[in-house]
Amino acid sequence: MAGVTGTSGGSGLDIRSIVEQLMKVERQPLLKMQRKEVDYQAKISAYATLLTSVSGLKSAITSLKNSTVGMTATSSDASYFTATASTSATAGSTTLQIGRLASAQSxxxxxxxxxxxxxxxxxxxxxxxxxIQVGSGTEKEITIDSSKNTLNGVKDAINAAGAGLTASVVKETDKFVIDANNNTIKFNYNSITYTATLAASTYTGAELATEITSKMNAQAGAGTFTADYNSTSATKFTIKNNGPASADFLWGDTVTTAQQILGFSPISSTSVSSGATVTGQGTVDGTYKLTLTSTSTGTNNRITIKVDEDNLGYSEAGSEIDKLGLSVLAFNPTYNSTTGATTGGTKNLEQSTAGLDAKMKANGIELFRSSNTITDVVTGVTINLVKADANYDTTPTNLTLTVAVDSSSLSAKLTSMVSGYNTAMNAINSLKGNKVQRGVLNGDSTLLTLSDTLQRITTNVYGTSTTVNKLATIGVTHDKKGVLSFDSSKLSSLYSSNASDVTTMVNSFASSLDSTLSTYVNTAIPTRQDGYKQSLKSVQLSEENLNRNLSLKEKALLNKFIKLDDLLNRLQGTSNYLQQQMSKLGKIFGGK
Structure with missing residues (x-):
């Protein structure tokens, strides 16, 4: 490109301007392609908007499909019971009386x-x-070894077994509670057997030590024993033998019941010579209980616990029910059929709450159920018992369960449908445009057909009834601008007397429109969108090819005009030389 300076060559020819003018002509097809690209992108975006709005409407329509007659259950006093109704319920009323709630055994x-x-x-x-077994559930066997042999360890092992109950360790108080179940210490002194019986009360450690000293000395003689409790460091009970003879504390004897509260292990016995002291094996700092509660209510979910202390099987006799060691957990009682109180059998655990069935009357018929959630008294209705009537056996309170048709669910679905419809129609109208401004999809056959289909929904006939066969009968209507609205009061009024025909009509409408919209959502709109995407790819590829060719053509034109400029520049030089020579010749010949 020698000889070209700026936009002009050495000959004075404006090469850049000439090439640019020529390329403007060459770029005309590219401008047309770019306009097509913008148009295709706008249509792709428009169809995405349309698909979103129509999908929203379809979702609302789908929820209307397979509608069933809605039912509601009402309690005359929700403080006693609540209720819910399914579509299989029948309108009517039932008189209930609630005598007892179902309870879980604890x-x-x-x-x-x-x-x-x-x-x-x-x-x-x-x-x-x-x-452990709860009701007729699977028996769960739990091994207690040294790693689990604490109150907390047993609790954790029971919970891990998944037997259908919950174990907890409850701290009753920071003091020591003595009652008829843990108030005796059997011991031998000077070859005589005694039993010290502690007074039932709640003690501090020091107070209980004083009580132990008093009751043991009352048996063996004043000053024979001194009990102590160190509350600041060891937190253990100790008993010192002050007498001249040896003593044996019979912690493993069934007569002794105070060993656990005092921290002494239930072994056979502890011998203490004169002047020596026996110390509890465990620290003690209050009163604790292991509690077990069935996770299910009713008489069929009572707890049974058997113990195997000798690893020879569950004999439920002898040492395995003697309330010593692990057998303190043995529990397999008989029950009072009315109150659920334990009456016999093995009951080394105390029952705080009986496992009982709910007791109630429905239209005068007495019923018992294992749960407070009752599904088999009134067809299609779930009754949730909340409170029992204290006067059930004398002057019971009559409660009323009322089941009636309910349009609220259908009303909510129709409200959603109307909203989805108006959103879709707003999108359609925007994409169609108007006389003032054409829309992106103005004249599009898919859009026009869809618009026509939606506008006819309030005039189409649905269902089989001759009277309940249009949306207008349930309050769904168009205004003059084509906006859909819903008057729920019309639905409620008609539903109360003719829920079946309303449901049939709504199902017919929803099934018909859902099928139509499925075609648009799954096929028609995506197909149109994909078509424009392919057209966009094609025109973009053509633009790339044309841009490449235009670039080559521009370079070729520049080269041609540069060469032309160089030629003109050389010709200009030759012309100047000839003029100079002619001038010289003229001077020569003119001089003669």
Whole structure:
């Protein structure tokens, strides 16, 4: 490109301007392609908007499909019971009387002095077992070894077994509670057997130590024993033998019941020579109980616990029910059929709440159910019992369960449909445009057909009834501008007397429109959108090819005009030389 300076060559020819003018002509097809690209992109975006709005309407229509007659259940007093109705319920009323709520059985252990107190006597075996069953559920066997042999450890092992009950350790108080179940200490002194019986009360550690001293000395003689409790460091009970003879504390005897609250393990006995002291094996800092509660209510979900202390099976006799060691958890009682109170059998745990069935009357018929959620008294209705009537056996309160048709669910769905319809029509009208401004999809056949289909929904006939066959009969109408509205009061009024025909008509409408919209959502709109996407790709490829060709053509034109400029420049030089020579010749010949 020698000889070209700026936009002009050495000959004075404006090469850049000439090439640009020529390229404007060459770029005309490219401008047409770019206009097509913008148009295709606008249509793709428009169809995306249309698809979103129509999909929203279809979702609302789909929820209307397969509608059933809505029912509602009402309680005359929700403080006693609440109720819900399914579509299978029948309108009507039922008189209820509630005598008792179903309850889950809850039981608790003897009192322990610590969460870490040993439960099982593992002095002669490495492990023992308990077997738990709730009602007729699967029996769960739990092994208690040294790693689990604390009140907390047993609790955790029971919960991990998944037997259908919940175990907890409850701290009753920071003091020590003594009652008829844990108030005796059997001991031998000077070859005589005594039983010290502690007074029922709630003690501090020091107070209980004083009580132990008093009651043991009342048996063996004043000054024979001194009990103590160190509340600042060891937090253990100690008993010192001050007498001249040796003593044996019979912690493993069934007569002794105070060993757990005092922190002494239920082994056979502890011998204490004259002047010596016996110390509790565990620290104690208050009163604790292991509680067990069935996770299900009713008489069929009562708890059974069997114990195997010798690893020879669950005999439910002898040491396995003697209330010593792990057998304090043995529980397999008989019950009073009316109150659910334990009456016999093995009951080493105490029952705090009986596992009982709910008791009620429905239209005068007495019924018993294991749960407070009752589904089989009134067809299609779930009754949730909340409170029992204290006067059930004398002057019971008559409660009324009323089941009636309910249009609220259908009303909500129709409201959603109307909203979805108006959103879709707003999008359609915007894309069609008007006389003032053409829309992006003005004249599009898919859009026009869809618009026509939606505008006819209030005039089409649906269902089989001759009177309830148009949306207008249930309050769905168009205004002059084509906006859909819904008057729920019309639906409610008609529904109360003719819910079946309303439901049939709505199902017919929803099924018909859902099928139509499915075609648009799944096929028609995506097909049109994909077509424009392919056209967009094609025109973009053509633009790339044309731009490449235009670039080559521009370079070629520049080269041609540069060469032309160079030629003109050389010709100009030759012309100037000839003129100079002619001038010289003229001077020569003119001089003669």
């Amino acid at each position: 039981i608790y252990s003897v009192r322990f002095g610590s969460q870490t107190a040993a439960v099982a006597d593992l002095s002669s075996v490495t492990s023992q077992k308990i077997k």
